[in-house]
Amino acid sequence: MQTPWEYRYANRTKRMGSSVIRELLKLTEQPDIISFGGGLPAPEVFPLKEFRAACNYVLDNHGAQALQYSTTEGYRPLREMIAQRTARYAVSVTPENILITSGSQQALDFIGRVFINQGDHIVVESPTYVGALQAWNAYGAQYISVPSDENGMITDELEKALRIGPKFIYVLPNFQNPGGTTLSLERRQRLVELADQYGVPIVEDDPYGQLRFEGDHLPSVVSLDSKYRGDDGCYTGNVIYLSTFSKLLAPGIRLAWVIAPEQVIKKLVQSKQAADLNTAAFNQMVAYEVGKDGFLDEHVKLIRSIYKERRDVMIEMMEEMFPPSVHWTRPLGGMFLWGILPKEMDAAEVLNIAIERKVAFVPGESFHPNGGGKNTMRLNFSYSNPETIREGITRMGTVLKELVAKQPSIS
């Protein structure tokens, strides 16, 4: 039965779709399916004991503040803690450069709201994070895809894209979602140079940077953008830097942050006032209590060791079980790796059969805003334990061997 609402949708709703991944996740929620589809942290690494103690401490000592409305910018001690951490691995900022958001997705939405006019071009890696596309599609963004290889965005191809006059460049330099790739130092430097030369700013999305299993931490893009540091030491750069507690602590508290020049933060704060007033004070105060005394530095070591083991098991099993015509990236950290099927194969068709065999992944096409990538797939290795990964990759291997054998052009 129809109601007057159904004739009244705004034009922008035509550009809004359901998230392919979230819809897929529903399909794979059946308990007997092994899913490499989601982007979920391992629940084993959630610091339940510390959360419990922090909840009790906050309610006992600051209950009235924790349960009340709070400032849009975010809980100041938490912003100070983030500023101190950020100074260690990225860039020197003050709490005035930081806005707390309800997850990084909200930061992406606000960036769209503040910067994207309908028809604006955004430079993205190909493949890129589908959540950013979903956020910015609502604002009518168009995308210029720059191809990637195992060292991330191929910056030699970037200049051509910048000549089109994009609004900004979007990169995930560390253990990219979905590709699992890491932008090399040389390319980071080249990216910052070109961005400066063409006057095009950069959004650096870094949810996984702390989750490096091997090799040295590379300087973040924002830290290479040194020429835009103000005389007073305040950050006035042309990089907006995003990170999150979803991977360091837990996604269920919905806490992330944006680092940007103060003037940009003010615009983002206006967006947040209109969008949801403020992020839950309780959650911010609990995260601060959990994180404040160096806990994060210890805890991240546990996460790294668990995820490294899972990556190793997944790759070992893929080497053993997958047909030789299937290839994949070997991420140095993070939560995802990227599979490449023979180019005649369609990962969506593989998924249909895989689901029958009780294993799932995300076909790669949706990570390509301008098409392509039909023969690619994203596999998450953080969520499932090693035993489950072994069984799931075995099931996938069986499916892939059967399908590759059927391909007329592969022999």
Added chain:
Amino acid sequence: MQTPWEYRYANRTKRMGSSVIRELLKLTEQPDIISFGGGLPAPEVFPLKEFRAACNYVLDNHGAQALQYSTTEGYRPLREMIAQRTARYAVSVTPENILITSGSQQALDFIGRVFINQGDHIVVESPTYVGALQAWNAYGAQYISVPSDENGMITDELEKALRIGPKFIYVLPNFQNPGGTTLSLERRQRLVELADQYGVPIVEDDPYGQLRFEGDHLPSVVSLDSKYRGDDGCYTGNVIYLSTFSKLLAPGIRLAWVIAPEQVIKKLVQSKQAADLNTAAFNQMVAYEVGKDGFLDEHVKLIRSIYKERRDVMIEMMEEMFPPSVHWTRPLGGMFLWGILPKEMDAAEVLNIAIERKVAFVPGESFHPNGGGKNTMRLNFSYSNPETIREGITRMGTVLKELVAKQPSIS
């Protein structure tokens, strides 16, 4: 120092302003100012003990689920609980008619996102809730103001507004923010009739409906819209109904909900996927544990008795201290009352002097999207205790008496 970002703001940012109220709240955060300006619940009514028990229970028994990503629609047991409560005082719905949002402000934002094209007209009461204006300004809404009196929107003036072809009608029927007025039953019926006749749907915002101090509960607008009930019992009406836990439990957990036909919920879910993926599972599970066994019904009695006392003290003091040319509404519930100064006076100027005398309120002009209301003001009575209210109203009375005495046209 400027950065490339500052030349790149989207056109819509020109329509986005800072929230007058939130900026004002910052000014009045000095501890010696008595502020009737905010819209804060009394911290004395926050159920800290119950929250503490619920946090521990959730972390001990469902920790991995509570700290993980979760469904965009919201925690199903919480949606079931809301459906059951809603059936008692408003309308029969299923969890499929409910989306959990991060506060009602987010619901208002999503309604703007899904329904408002630039230039669309929205019918609002005059005065109306400024947060809705702020949410919808970003989407380029224009407003048709329908005047209100002590019985809420004057529905005799509504038909003229509906002939302009608005996208929807926005009403706060119970103890309105800012007016403190309640829409009479007769006008509720007339509103639903006219909305049906013109095919214009209604957004009913009901954060305070449960906080009635006296008189009988009036049927919600959504419950009067009976002709759009589907044959299967599912709600398919032309009212979108909003409510929240911010006033029943605590605003610091950021939990509210939208009730709408299932097709509309699906569009709102798409908005939420793009905007912030999901509302914190932890918060939803804690609210469910606090609320599930009838606690809300008992707790709301405490809130009512405390707020009633504060309203009574405020009005008693106003009668004693304010000059006779100042008038006000007498709300039957909620958190706000509305003051009307002699029409030559400007509440913003009164506020400047009031702040010097360490008392604050919100001038009414910003609640009028099409101008007017310069001589009006919103006073919150829920946040301050009776003693503070006495002192604050005494201070305001002194200021008002001085200013009224200076007005040449009043004698």
